[in-house]
Every structure is written in structure tokens, then in C-alpha cells.
Amino acid sequence: MNQNTQLTGEWKTDERPVPKPRKRKRLDSEGRWGILLISPYLIHLIVFVAFTSIASLYISFTDYDMLNPPEWTGLANYSKMIDDPLFWKALKNTLYFTILLVPIKTALALVLAVALNQKLKGLKLYRIAHFIPVISSWTVIAYVADSIFNPRFGWANSLLVSLGLEPKNWLADEQLVIPVLVAVAIWKGVGYMMVLFLAGLQNVPGDLYEAAEIDGAGPLQKFWRITVPLISGTTFLVLILSTISSFQSFEQIYVMTAGAVDGVAGGPNNASLVLMLHLYREGFTFFHMGYASAIAWVLFLILFVFTFMQMRLQKRWVHYD
């Protein structure tokens, strides 16, 4: 069983022949043990997944401040959202952040993985270097990034000044805040994605490249004609997972933009307000639980439609063999 078939969504199966459906009404001993052993997860599923999902859908149709009982208001929260300029700003910022982040990070991760797959010496050392940002909390990353992007003592401005350019305000600049956040997110996350691609690459059979070389293919041709199609399963998965997670970005923006200008995360002037941050403010700062739940459902639906469409579209570009 290699990594690649797992990546395509096939997993190991129980090899035993499936017993014919038993007509006994009572559970046999094995069945009872099975239910008993999975019972923690059943509780998780029923209380913390099924119940919470239904509850949040219900709350999204109510006015609920957690002190008084929820009051049914129908679609009021959703129509409020349509008229809420901050919601639209947050949606726009989230899209901008995601569209900038996901393709660049994916491309860089792929290039690095291909480079790392050339049987280089010191592979472990390179992997460690690329994984240190991955294992760091966003708090650590925020202070480390501060040594580069702080307008006062950061090295980015020293570099600009030494080149005779104007220093920038970076995270305190409405135009620059999202690009800087994206740069830092790439820096933190590219190593993780690189490892995923590396696993995919190790399953590409070497004889394919040899055959292509005999046919006179150059390195670029080999990359586009062999590597890219053969790891498209990994690419598909990586794109979906990283889109879902960057659409729900919260920690990075909460940590890195707090106090950048006015002490309120999402600044300056809401230029880095993303949907999760809007949800957090509405829910946990103002206790507008109904409205926050409505935002959660809209976010969920966007991601659901995106994932569903990708699943349908994957046949066009994802090669499984």
C-alpha cells in the first residue's frame, strides 16, 4: 500500500470476507463490544457535531445574547448581513487573502519539494529548517516576523532605506497589511505543504523519467508532463485543505494585527478584517450569537459549495492510476 493510493482516498480495508447480513435482531457480543468501544466518539458525534450544527442553524434564525432566551427573528440576521458593510469588507478581505495565499504557497511548496527530491545531501537539515516555522505558534511567529516588519526596528525597512527607498508601515498600512500577512503565512506554512508534496513525489516511479529521457525530454518537459500530472492527486487535496483553512484564518490575523495601529485586531481601519474575525467580534465581543451563527453558516456554505465544485471538477485535471 503506498502513500499515493491513500492520498486518492482509498484506505486500507479489513481483509476479512464480509459476513452475510445476520438476521438476528439482538446484537452479538462482538457488536456490543464494537458499540461500547466507539461510544466516546458517538457522544462526540451526537453532542458536539450533530447537535451543535443543528443548534447553530437554529440560533442563526434568532436574536440571542446568552442572557435572555433566544428570540425567533426568521431571516433577520441574514438580511442584516446583506446590509452590513463590515461583512462585505470581511468577505472581500478573506477572498483576497485566500486567492493570494493558496496558489503562491502551493507553487512554492511544489518547487521546493521537487528540489528536495533530487537526492540532495543534508535533506534532514533542510527539512528541519522548513519545519521550524510550522511547529511555532502564531504568537512566536508574530514576534519573529516583527523583527523583520516592525516599522521602527524591523530589517525590511533598513533594507529599503539602504536601497534609497521610502520605509513602509507594513502591517499598519491599509494597502500592505494583507500582502504582508500572506507573505508570513507562506513562510510559516510552506514547509508543511512541502512535506505533503514530497510524500506524493516519492511515489512517482523513477523509470518514467528514464523513459522520458530516452525520448529526449528536457527537465521542464519532465516536470510538466510527468511530475505535475502524477502528483495531481496530492495537489488537489492540498488545494482543498489549504483553501478551507485559509478561509477560516483567525489566529494569525488576531495575533499579528492586534495593536498594529489601534489595538483592535483586523486593523488598520478593518483592512485585515476577515470573516472569522468578524464572527469572533460579533459573537464573543458583542454577544450577538444569532448574527455570529448566521455568519458561520454563510462561511460554511461558501466552503461547502467550493469543495463540492472541486470534487466535481477534479475529473478534468486530477489523474488517478
Next chain:
Amino acid sequence: MSIRKILAYAAIGISSAIMFIPFLTALFNSLKTVGQFNKYPPELFPDPIKWSNYSEVWELANFSTYTLNSLTVSVLSILGAILSSSMVAYAFARLQFPFRDTLFMIVLGTMMIPGVVTIIPQFIIFKQLGMLDTLMPLWVLEWLGQPFGIFLMRQAFLGIPREYEEAAKIDGCNPFQIYWRVALPMCKPSLATLAIFTFMAKWNEILAPVIYITTREKYTLPVGILSLKGQWTGGNDQYLVAGALISLIPILIVFLIAEKYFVEGARSSGLK
């Protein structure tokens, strides 16, 4: 050496430097005196090297409390993840029970579904249970099995030969005993991966403590360090950097010792 290899070395070398240099500049900053930190233009190397920034920030900022809270959350989460996810996974791997395959599809499905819709009702549930402003919401769900852990451990159980379990069954062990005494000890590498991944997630978590904890004494490290930023104004940047780097040390040590499990965990998480 071929041109291809030289290019590969160049790409990886430059990228490794970009990965590492910001940590180095942050480390240098954490060793500066207040006076040197505020010099303009900034100087790269600390002069003199003020190691005591680390001990001073530890004292000034209640770091032992934050560290203890982080450790509590991490250890209880790891225990919960190891025990419950592996038990659930064993049933999915080896036992026949009604709706087993449907339920497992749901496990896989919940890994793909964004968690955003459950945040608010979970908060309400924990409020009803009287767990707000305690550490419990940060670890208790790990004891009810997590999809990633279940998936990872199920793969591990399916990979071990059946004969040992058959033998134990003939000796009269019940399924729990077989799981606990025979199957689980054979899956130590996957358990290590699960433990390390849980540690990384919990040690670094920010969203849950931000939502659930209001009392300063109950903050975990990443949130505690953040709160200092608002509390201390100006002239303390070197302490904040030192504090942040202190919080990196435990996970960095675990990572350097058990690098292969981190990589394994990263791969498995991509399989979902």
C-alpha cells in the same frame, strides 16, 4: 554535479536561509538591552549580550503559571487522544457492528467539514456545564475521540498481523483486552505520531483559550505572552521577544528529538 542539482541546492539553500534568518534576528533582538533595542538605525548583533532578559521576563510575567497551564492542557489532551482515539479506531478496524462503515465515512467526512459552525453552540454547551474560564474546554473533547486520531490509529491497527489477536481471542481475552494488551503495544510509532501532533496543536492553540479563558492566571503560554503586549507599553520589546522564544523551546526540543514523527503526522494529516 549536474546543473539540475546545483539549481536544487540553490533553491533549497536560499529557502532554508529565508526560513531561518528571521528566527536569528528575533533571537538577537531578545538579547539586546533596552537602549540598544531602541537605537535607530537598528544594529544586528546584541552588544552587550543580555542573557538576563530571559530570566527577567520569566519573573516579570508570571511565566511559570502560563507554562503550567500549557502543560496541563497538553498532557491531558495527549492522554485523551491516545486512549480514546485508539480505542475507537480499534473497533473500526477489527470489530463488526451495525453501521460501522457508514460511521467511518462520517468520521472521514467530519475531517473535511469546516469546524466554524460548531464554535458558538460549543461555547454555549461549555457555559451550561460551568466550564467557562477553566482549562477544561481546551482538552476535554480530546477524550471523546478526534477524527484525525481515529483515522491514523485505524490505519495502524489494519497494518498489524491478525494472528496475535486471534491467539489472544482463543486464550479467552475480550475485545477490550485484545486491544489494550495485544494491538495497542504494536502501534507505538503511530501513537507517538498522534501524541506529538496533539502536543503541537494544543501547545500552540490560540483560538480556544482566547474564547474560553478570561482570567489572566488561566492563560496558556501563547495567549499569556500576547496579553503582555497590551499590558506593557513601550520599552519592553526585548522582553516580549524573549518570552515568545521561551514558549518555542519545549516544542523545538520535542521536534528535534522526534522529527520523523512530525513528518509522519504531517503526511497522515494530508491523507484525510
